[in-house]
Each structure stands twice: as structure tokens, then as C-alpha cells.
Amino acid sequence: xxxxxxxxxxxxxxxxxxxxxxxxxxxxxxxxxxxxxxxxxxxxxxxxxxxxxxxxxxxxxxxxxxxxxxxxxx
Numbered sequence: 001x002x003x004x005x006x007x008x009x010x011x012x013x014x015x016x017x018x019x020x021x022x023x024x025x026x027x028x029x030x031x032x033x034x035x036x037x038x039x040x041x042x043x044x045x046x047x048x049x050x051x052x053x054x055x056x057x058x059x060x061x062x063x064x065x066x067x068x069x070x071x072x073x074x
Contacts, residue, residue, distance in 0.1 A: 001039055001049065002032045005056075008066035015055055028073050 002015065006023040009016050015023065015035065022029040038050035049056070 001036055001047065003029065004068035007068040008061050008063065009056075010060045010062055013056070013060040026071050026073050 002019075003023055006016065011017075019029065019031065021027060022031070035055055036049050036051050040048045
């Protein structure tokens with residue numbers, strides 16, 4: 001999910017600065033499990049997540065609507 005959020009997150013977001021390679025490239029991202037505590041969706045289009053506000057804030061999303069692509073790491 002964090003890889004999908006990468007397109008919508010501000011470049012100032014701490015996750016993009018710390019995990020840029022994992023979020024932008026087709027690599028494994030094992031740390032993501034500890035970052036997103038809870039993920040909910042009813043339609044696989046709109047998502048609610050629970051995470052530390054120190055890592056992901058509403059202000060980190062310049063737009064509340066954005067698209068992202070995910071490719072399974074090889």
C-alpha cells in the first residue's frame with residue numbers, strides 16, 4: 001500500500017525520504033508491515049489506513065485523490 005501512496009505523498013514526507021528506493025522501485029519493502037498498522041477497504045479503490053502520525057500526516061497528501069500502480073517485486 002505504501003508503494004501506491006508514493007504517488008500521492010509530498011516529497012517532504014519522512015517515508016519518501018527514508019525509504020525512497022523501496023517505495024519507488026520494484027524491490028521488496030519488508031519495513032512496510034511495521035509502518036501501516038491497519039488497512040481497510042470496501043471496494044479496493046478507497047482505503048483507510050492507521051499508521052503513526054509521525055510518519056504519515058494528512059498534510060503529506062497535497063491532493064486526496066491520486067492514482068498509483070503496483071508491480072509485484074521479483
